[in-house]
Amino acid sequence: MTRAALHWFRDDLRLADNPGLAAATAHGPTLCLYILDEGGERRRLGGASRWWLAQSLRALSASLRERGAELVVMRADPADLLPKLVAEAGIDLVTWSRRYEAAAIALDRDLKETLVGAGVTVRSFNSHLLNEPWQVSSKLGEPMKVFTPYWRAARAKGEPAAPEPAPQRILPLPLPRALARAAVDLTDLALEPARPDWAGGLRAEWTPGEAGAAERLGDFLSGSLGGYGEGRNRPDCVSTSRLSPHLRFGEIGPRQIWHACQTASAAGMAAGGASDIDKFLSEIGWREFSYHLLFYNPELATKNYNARFDAFPWAPETQALKRWQRGQTGYPLVDAGMRELWATGWMHNRVRMVVASFLIKHLLIDWRQGEDWFWDTLVDADPASNAASWQWVAGSGADAAPYYRIFNPVTQGEKFDPRGDYVRRWVPELADLDDAAIHTPWQASASALRDAGVSLGETYPMPVIDLAFGRQRALDALASVSGETVLSR
Template identity: 75%
Template sequence: MRGDPAEILPRVAAQAKVDLVTWSRRYEGATIALDAAIKSTLTEAGHRVSTFNAALLNEPWQVTTKTGDPMKVFSPYWRAARALGEPPAPDPAPARIVPLTLPAGLAGMAISREDLALEPTQPDWAGGLREAWAPGEASAARALTDFLTGPLDGYGEGRNRPDYVSTSRLSPHLRFGEIGPRQIWHATRSAVESGEASASSSDSEKFLSEIGWREFSYHLLFYHPELATRNFNARFDAFPWRRDAAALKAWQRGATGYPIIDAGLRELWTTGWMHNRVRMIVASFLIKHLLIDWREGEAWFWDTLVDADPANNAASWQWVAGSGADAAPYFRIFNPVTQGLKFDPDGLYVRRWVPEIAALPDALIHEPWKADAGTLRRADVALGETYPKPIVDLDAGRERALAALAATRD
């Protein structure tokens, strides 16, 4: 069926003799308005309507300052959210679901890959996505169990390491409602309390606070529906971003000459996902070393992430840019070499995604331009030919970024 759901749904409900229409609430500007329109037309047509929250631990408006205002800083937000008590446990699945039989004249459309041409064929750029992910509730539940009995132990530190599976990889499942945060919350609590998970309480608290960051992003989006397009901090409206199509393309393609950046962007293109630490490093590089508007990066992530989320993506890009609520200060500029050495110390992550430099020794894997001619030859690397030379000088890029910030301040 095609068309305006606010118009079609009441027709379907009337003809199929539906008594109650119920759905999980949504929290982004356009969907709030759409849901409200559907609700009022259904109610006017005499149907019972009930909406509920399955997407968040708390409603965005439940957590406020003492004076009832929206929150702008994560720590007090999370303290206030925790003070509300344990989030409600998820309801059990319904015992029986009666499928809706569409009345004649309202025939639906078959959802098949072939009919809708949903998947690319020539070229088949989605092969890496299929290999990396198994969509659906069952696989979300499996991912949660695997995580609770595995990487949760040591998560507090491990979550910064892209070179092994250190996080839950639940984000695409959460994004598409295949699992809910309340399920994750209560499963985590019970796995730790029962001893099924060997993690310490500080590891599990850290993990639950990351779910808290997701809540905070939704809180921000609810009160600032333009979070993906407008600087939260208006001072950044005057920021002198550079337009540089070649540099943006090199970044998107993972061809910047900085191995950890290139590894992250290639992982993203191939699997639709990127480790959080690397997301921060590549975002900082685009915004600060290349001085390109954070909205360009947000848009690229939106198009390529399998977990592209209207709240998390927008809030995180603004967080890195320094223009967001409770953001990292703009002058905190990640050095991709230092970050690589610290969080991918053996170069495993880089070698996996940037195989053309894999034979370089560990000490040079994050800075191939420092290798002498003999080392490059032995590793079969020709800089500028088989792997790019750095597209920007790190010190010069950093100075340019700081000067731009100072100019905005003036």
């Protein structure tokens, strides 16, 4: 029997450290396939993610071509397409990297059953995580609910396997003639915005694809890893790796990041010391923990992890949500973050926490509205990390920040953007205010505002809500569902 393989690319858009691709190409001529599947139960990708996906597929296609293969792209229901394709092409091995959302798991399970029933070998692999959700558990064998013991247990498992290099050459398996017409050009997928083309800021900021991810990692290890433990809180400098969208689409995997940290450190090439590396890897640990939570709580993006929050008295829909989305709340740090998100598809973690807390607590808007907006606008919108992080800020999640921890956008700005550089970059109409007023324009004197060319209510909005009022309203709302009275602190 001739040997022929198919590797189905999904959230593993890379050649190196891709064990499914390696197994397929070692088996025989390989069909490299990506399917855009928008019909099933899986959540449709948001706009920024669709843009990223288009660039990433383009990069993957070019790397495959350099190694002799083609990326075949189709828009289809995988449950229909794959059995037909495998039969037509005489494929006897199908490989893929595992996914962890309930709808994807169900699809993969059913498909595997069908293919195996047809005599095809199906092999699935882990390329997305250091540890798959079921590999870490409490001493009683139960899912973990608290990050610190989770991460301790994960680290106790030892070093992750060393990443495999990319295959040098790939023997291509041509698409059978009967299905050739089902293949589409990337542009036919209409993943990128046309009119209006809002992606200019994304293009300027990012280089999607495996090579772009490797470059980001290299720059980080020799740059902002130094002092990461402290610096990671500063949105006014490049203080973190910005690897999140690359990880989201599997252009790089956590095993590669882990080993690159160790190698750079051993070679004296890492800008940071052991504590910076530990802190950085523990952030990768939060990503792992989020997948652990998602796997055991498939409705993490829509349902309160802590059911006590089901009765939470959210405020009725107002214009406030729109003002938050557009970066027009009148609080400079919040507005800077929301505008950075709109322009680049990304926002610094510290600012994500501040804008999320402001929406949920000061504006009393259901965290799901914020999660949804981030899902549409983030290039790193991730089914696990986005949902887990929103629930973390809301206080409804696992190991969450207590609901009564309410970030004050003014003091957060003064602490983490002390000279106002971040605000000046993203809220240019405030650029000429002096440092003392940059986070509180409504408190500036009339002459300071005039000198800076700021006219409140015209060139920049008045605050959408009074902070003390919003804070107390949030605490009262909490008391109504928990019976806890939290004194203002």
